[in-house]
Amino acid sequence: MTKVKTTYNRRTFLKTTALAGGGMLLSFSWLAACAPSKQQVAQLPKNWFNLNGYLKIAENGQVTIQSPNPEIGQNVKTSMPMIVAEELDVDWKQVIVEQAPLNTDIFSRQIAGGSQSIRQSWKALRTAGATARQMLREAAAANWKVPVTEITTDKGILFHKNSGKSATYGEMAAAAAAIPVPKEVTLKDVKDFKIIGTSRKNVDGQKIVTGKPLFGLDYQREGMLIAMIVHPPAFGLTLKSIDDSEARKMPGIREVFSINTYPATMTRGAFDVDAFPEMAVIVGNSTWEVMQAKKALKVSWEPIKPYSFEMDGWRGKTTVNVPAGLESSETHSAKMAELAAQPGKVLRKDGDPDTAFKNAATIIERHYTAPFLAHNTMEPMNFFAHVTDEKAELVGPIQTPEFMEKSVAARLGLPLEKVDIQMTRMGGGFGRRLYGHFLVEAAVISQKIKAPVKLIYTREDDMTDGVYRPAYHVTYRAALDANKQLLAIHVRGGGVPDSPVHANRFPAGAIDNYLAEEWSVATNISTGAFRAPGSNFIASAEQSFLDEVAEAMGKDPIDMRLEMLQRAQSKPVGEKNDYDAARYAGVLKLVKEKAAWGSAKPGVHRGVSAYFCHNSYVANVLELHLKDGKPVVDKAYCAIDCGIVVNPDAAANMAEGSVVDAIGHALYSKLTLKEGVPEQTNFHEYRMIRHHEAPKNIEVHFVKSDVDPTGLGEPIYPPVFAALANALYKATGKRFYNQPFFPEY
Amino acid sequence: MAQFKLKINGQWREVDVDPATPLLWVLRDHLQMVGTKFGCGMAQCGACTVHLGKTATRSCVLPVSAVGDSPVTTIEGLSENGDHPLQKAWLEMDVPQCGYCQAGQIMSAAALLKSNPHPSDEEIDAAMMGNICRCGTYTRIKKAIKTAAAK
Numbered sequence: 001m002t003k004v005k006t007t008y009n010r011r012t013f014l015k016t017t018a019l020a021g022g023g024m025l026l027s028f029s030w031l032a033a034c035a036p037s038k039q040q041v042a043q044l045p046k047n048w049f050n051l052n053g054y055l056k057i058a059e060n061g062q063v064t065i066q067s068p069n070p071e072i073g074q075n076v077k078t079s080m081p082m083i084v085a086e087e088l089d090v091d092w093k094q095v096i097v098e099q100a101p102l103n104t105d106i107f108s109r110q111i112a113g114g115s116q117s118i119r120q121s122w123k124a125l126r127t128a129g130a131t132a133r134q135m136l137r138e139a140a141a142a143n144w145k146v147p148v149t150e151i152t153t154d155k156g157i158l159f160h161k162n163s164g165k166s167a168t169y170g171e172m173a174a175a176a177a178a179i180p181v182p183k184e185v186t187l188k189d190v191k192d193f194k195i196i197g198t199s200r201k202n203v204d205g206q207k208i209v210t211g212k213p214l215f216g217l218d219y220q221r222e223g224m225l226i227a228m229i230v231h232p233p234a235f236g237l238t239l240k241s242i243d244d245s246e247a248r249k250m251p252g253i254r255e256v257f258s259i260n261t262y263p264a265t266m267t268r269g270a271f272d273v274d275a276f277p278e279m280a281v282i283v284g285n286s287t288w289e290v291m292q293a294k295k296a297l298k299v300s301w302e303p304i305k306p307y308s309f310e311m312d313g314w315r316g317k318t319t320v321n322v323p324a325g326l327e328s329s330e331t332h333s334a335k336m337a338e339l340a341a342q343p344g345k346v347l348r349k350d351g352d353p354d355t356a357f358k359n360a361a362t363i364i365e366r367h368y369t370a371p372f373l374a375h376n377t378m379e380p381m382n383f384f385a386h387v388t389d390e391k392a393e394l395v396g397p398i399q400t401p402e403f404m405e406k407s408v409a410a411r412l413g414l415p416l417e418k419v420d421i422q423m424t425r426m427g428g429g430f431g432r433r434l435y436g437h438f439l440v441e442a443a444v445i446s447q448k449i450k451a452p453v454k455l456i457y458t459r460e461d462d463m464t465d466g467v468y469r470p471a472y473h474v475t476y477r478a479a480l481d482a483n484k485q486l487l488a489i490h491v492r493g494g495g496v497p498d499s500p501v502h503a504n505r506f507p508a509g510a511i512d513n514y515l516a517e518e519w520s521v522a523t524n525i526s527t528g529a530f531r532a533p534g535s536n537f538i539a540s541a542e543q544s545f546l547d548e549v550a551e552a553m554g555k556d557p558i559d560m561r562l563e564m565l566q567r568a569q570s571k572p573v574g575e576k577n578d579y580d581a582a583r584y585a586g587v588l589k590l591v592k593e594k595a596a597w598g599s600a601k602p603g604v605h606r607g608v609s610a611y612f613c614h615n616s617y618v619a620n621v622l623e624l625h626l627k628d629g630k631p632v633v634d635k636a637y638c639a640i641d642c643g644i645v646v647n648p649d650a651a652a653n654m655a656e657g658s659v660v661d662a663i664g665h666a667l668y669s670k671l672t673l674k675e676g677v678p679e680q681t682n683f684h685e686y687r688m689i690r691h692h693e694a695p696k697n698i699e700v701h702f703v704k705s706d707v708d709p710t711g712l713g714e715p716i717y718p719p720v721f722a723a724l725a726n727a728l729y730k731a732t733g734k735r736f737y738n739q740p741f742f743p744e745y
Numbered sequence: 746m747a748q749f750k751l752k753i754n755g756q757w758r759e760v761d762v763d764p765a766t767p768l769l770w771v772l773r774d775h776l777q778m779v780g781t782k783f784g785c786g787m788a789q790c791g792a793c794t795v796h797l798g799k800t801a802t803r804s805c806v807l808p809v810s811a812v813g814d815s816p817v818t819t820i821e822g823l824s825e826n827g828d829h830p831l832q833k834a835w836l837e838m839d840v841p842q843c844g845y846c847q848a849g850q851i852m853s854a855a856a857l858l859k860s861n862p863h864p865s866d867e868e869i870d871a872a873m874m875g876n877i878c879r880c881g882t883y884t885r886i887k888k889a890i891k892t893a894a895a896k
Contacts, residue, residue: 073880152767183804201839208844209835210827211780211820214846218779251746251763288763288770291786378784378792378845378879415780427782427845428879649839653885657842660881683789683877694883731827 002187004127016135016177018063022059022175023170026132050368055084061156061170065466068100069117070399071204072429074713075650076117078203080125082646083118086195087129087188090156090169090225097203099423116648119615119710130185132176139175140167182199188646199649204425205275214425215273216396217456224452225254225408226292227445230280232301234676235525236326239278242296246280250296252289256282259444261411261437262309268320269407271400274437275466275526281445287456294458304524322524327390328678329371329471332496335521336473340367344492344517347503350573351513353479353613356488360479362553367478368541370739371670372496373469373530374678374686380462385442391418392443397426397433403438408443431529435467463686464678468671469530472537476545479513484553486564488513493538496521500534500541504613506584507546509577510568525673531661532714535613536721540666540739543609543695543722548735557594557608561585579612583641586703587619590678591639596623604634606679607726615710617703620659622695622722626731630742633695633724640700640716643707652700655716659698662690662720667742669712687740749809753778768802769793771809772819780820780848784877786892793877794849794856795819801856805896820848823855829853840861842880850876854890862877863894 017025056064065081081097133153140158142147144165152159156169207214217342232238244256262268262277268512280299284290308321357742359362383396392408426433458466474493481487489511493501499518504695508514530536550560562585569581588610591597595610612617623635636659645651668687672679680686726735746766750757752775769788772778772795781804784792788803791807795804796818816854823829831851843849850873857864864872869890878886 073841075842199839201836202841204844205836205839205841206827208841208847209820209832209851210823211778211848213779215782217783219776220779234822286762286766286770286784288766288774292763376879378782378790378843380783426843428843430879456783459787459790601867653839653842653882655850656884657878657881660878660883666880682787683785684787685824687880689881689883690875690877690889691873691883691886694881694885694887696866698884 003184004123004186012320016179016181017294018174018177018514019058020443023057023173024132024135025056026128026135027054028187031034042551051122055088055128057132057169057173059170059173061094061168062096063070063088063156063169064096064097064098066100068553069121070401070426071099072399072426072433073652074117074612075202078200078650079118079646080121082200083122083125083197085418086127086193087126087509088133089153092195092200094156108528116711119177119708120613122708130187131181135176135706136172136739138168138182139172142627143175143355145442147613158272159205165559168597185411186603196644196646197648200526200647200738202650208225209538209714210282211714214403215379215427215429216384217379217452218437219395219424221384221386221452224289224384224454225283225285225449226287227281227442227453227455228282228294228458229441229455229461230282230294230297231276231461231670233464234301234326235673236304236324236676237273237301237468238276239280239299243300247293247297250289250293250568252285254283254285254294255449256280256293256297257448257709259441261312261441261444262307266410267310267312267317268497269403270311271403271435272437272440273405273526275469275524277347283445283449283453283590291458296457321522323522325524327523327525328674329517329672332471332521333369336369336471336494336496339494339519339521340473340475340492342519343732344494344519346573347501347516347518348508349515350511350575351488351667353488353490353513356513357477357479357490359481359485361482362552364478364480364549364739366476366548368474368544368737370472370537370540371672372471372525372527373665373669374463374671374680375428375430375432375467376463376686376688377426377428377430377432377532380459381432381438381457381465382455383439383442384452384454385439385441385446388450391420392440393420395424396439396442397424398436398439399426399429400414401432404439407436407440411440412443412447430531432467433535435528448519452720459683460681463671463681465529466526468525469533470498470527471538472500474500474538474541476541478549480552486511486549486553488515491542492517492519494519496523496525496528498534500538502534502538504576504578506568506679507542507564507580509572509574509581512573532613535611535714539613539718539722540725543611543719544725544735544737547722547726547729556598558588558597561588561610569652583617584610584612587617587639587641590703591621591637594639594699595622595637603728603729607723607728607730609719609722609726611715613718614715616712616715617743618641618716618719620719622720622723622727624724624727624731631728635697636695636699638698638700638716639703640712641703642712642715644710645702645745646709648702651712654712655700656698658716659720660694661690662717663695663724664693666721666724666739670740670743747810749812751809751812752814752816752891754818755816758763758811764808766809767805768795768807768809768812768817772804778819778821782845782848784846784849791844791853793848794852794855794876796852799856799859801853802896820852823851829855830893830896831858831889834889837892838885838889840882840885840889842882846876846878850878850886854886854893858890858894864890
C-alpha cells in the first residue's frame, strides 16, 4: 500500500459537493501526477487550480466518471475511468463514462499526443478514486460508530465485519459528501488490482457498431451551412484572384470569398502549422452542392514570395522563415544526399570516433531514406463553428483544444473566455489533428458569414493540404576491427525539414566511440508530427543497420543487441543516455522466447527489431514468405514493456493496429511532389495497406511489471519497419534502404 | 431538383434533391442519417458502404436517381436493436479503435455473409479489401467475421 497526500503538489485539488437528489460529487484535478518540464511550468494556464474532472456517486450506487482527454482511438475514454474505478473499488458494471465537456478554461493538458494520457494522469486518477472511497468509509464508520480502519469495501459495498453491517456506496454517498476531503489517502497495492489489468470493452463500442453520431463530421445544428475550401494546387503558390461568376450561380450556393487564416502580423501558436493561409471558400446549403461549385470555381494562383511569421512555440517565440519556390521530391532527395555527404551539427561525441574509423579494418556505411507521408485519417479534416459578436463556439475533432482556443481568440480578436471548443470523438489522428488550422478556418468563415457552418475537407483537400511526415535521409557508419569487433558508430541524419536523430538513445551509451550529427533542409511544404515523430524513421534505419552490423560481426542479431545493452547497463558510456538498458533487453528476451527465435521454419523468413521511445520498450519479430516475389507477412510477435497495462485487450488491439500500420507505410505509402504539386490526391493513387495484406496472426506479449504505466499509441510503431526490412533481407538476400520498399506494388 | 422516394431501412422516405446527388449525401445531409461515413468520395475506401438490395454498394458514387425501388439498408437499419451477429461479434472482439470506418466494414461483411455464410479467409479478403481501416484493425475484423459466421 502506498500513502499519498491528496495535496501532494500544488496542482492537486479535490472538492466534494452533495448532489441535489442525494449522492456525492467529487471534483478533482487530473493533472496531479503531471511531471512537466520547466518549460511547461512556465506556461501554466491562468486557471491552473480549477477542477477538471469528477466522479459522481448517485443514491442508487451508479458511478459516473468523466474522461477529460481527447479520444482518438487510443481508448482513453475507457482506460482512464478504469483507473478511477479501481481505487474507488466499484464494480465496472456500475460505471458510466462521460466525455467531459471540453472547456479549455478549466481543463489542462487536454491533449491527445505524445502517448502521455495514461502516464501523466496515472496518480491523479488513482488518488481521486481512493479519496472518494476513503470518504465513503469515513461516512460509514461515523454512521455505524465503529473505527474507520475496520471498514472494508468490495464492488461498491461497504462492510463492517464485526457487526455484520453493510451499505452500498449509494446509501452512504450523501453522508460522504459532507466529510472534509482527507489530506492523505492510501492507494492499493498493485497485486490487489481487480479492474486494472483486466480487459474491458470500449465504452463507445455499441454506438460505433450501430452508427450513432459520434464524430465531428456527424455534428449537425439547426440552420447550419456547409463550407469547403479551395487551397492552392501547389506548395509555393498563393491566392491571386477568384472568378466566382459560375460558382455563385449554382444551386444551393450562398457565398464565395477568400480568407486569410493567419495574417502575417498574427503570432501563431505551436500548432498553427499551415502552408496555405490564403485560400478560397464556398458556402452553401448542402455538401454535394458545395462540392459541385468547388469544381466550377476558377481561382488564379501566384508564386509566394519568401515570408516569415512569429510563432510562439515550444522553444519560446521564434521567427519562422518560409522559402519561395516550387519544390519536388527529386530535388529534395538530391539536396538531402548532398548534405548527407557533409559534416553536420554535432549532437553528441563519445570517445574518439575519428581515430576509430581511421584504424578500422572494415567500415560499413549505409544510407536510409523515407518520403513524406500523409496522415490520411479516415475522417477528413472538418470543424463546426458558430461565431457571433459575443462568442465563438466550435465543435469537432481536435487533438489540441487548449492550444487552438488561443489561436481562435487571437485570430478573431475575442477574449479567451469567449471561445468554447467542444470535442467529438476523432476518426483517427496520428498527429494530424494536432494542427488545427481547419478549426481556425471554420471560425473565420463563420465570423464572415454570421452563421453556423461546418467546414468539410474533401479527401483531396485533406491529402494535398500538407502537414506531412517529414522526408528523411540518415547515414549510419560502423567501424570494425580485424577481429570483427565493433569500434565505433557514427550517425548523421536530417530531413525536409527536421532531423530524426535522437543522439542520446541506444546505441549511444553502449559503445565507446560514438558520433551523432544532424542537418536540415528548409521547405515551404508544411510538416508535422506523425505517429512517433522522428522515431518512426530513425528506428527503421538504426535497427536495419544493426542487423547488418551483427551479420558482419558474425553474430545473431538478438545476441548482438543484448551484448551491447549489457555493456550499456554495466558500464554505460556517457551520462545522458535516455533509456533503461535492462528494460530494453527485457523486451528482446521476451520476443526471442515467444517467437522461438533461432528455430528455423522452412519457407519462413524472419526479422527482428527493438526500439525505445515515448517511455516504452518494444521488440518485434516478423515472419514472412514471398509470393510472386512480393512479401506476405504471415505473423508478427510484439513484446512490450509499458509498465502496468491498464486494459490488456485494448492495448493488444493498438499493438496489432500498429503492426499493420507500419507494414503498410514501410511497403507501399509515399507522398511525392512535383513542382510543388502533391502527386497523390486520393486512395486510388496513395497506396494504403488493405485487408488481404495484413498479417493473419499478431501475437502481443507484455512484460509483467509493477512500474507505473507509460505510453502505448506511439512506441509500438517504430520498430516494426526494421523487423520487416530485416525479414525481407532473409527472404531476398537484398537489403532494403529506401521506403517504401515496394512502391509500385 | 427532383423528388425521389427511397425505401431506406424498411421505411419510405422522400427527398427533393439534384438527381446527381450521391446517396451518401442524401442520407447524411437530407435525412440526418450519419452512420454512413464519408471517406474518399470515389469508392476507394468503403467507409460509405450500404446495401442496395443485398449488394454492398459505395453510396458516395451512387446517384440518388439510380436507387429506384431497390431497398437501401444502412448501418442504422442493419438490425433492430444493434444485435446483428456481426455487431455482436464486433463488440465481442472489441474491434474498433477510432471507429470511423467500422460501419462500412460491418456493412461489407454483412453483405458477404448473406451471400456466403461460411467464407474462407481468401473470400473474406476479397470481399473486404475495398474497406480501408487506417487504425489497422484488419486482423480483428477477420476474427469477428469468422466468429459471426460460426454462429
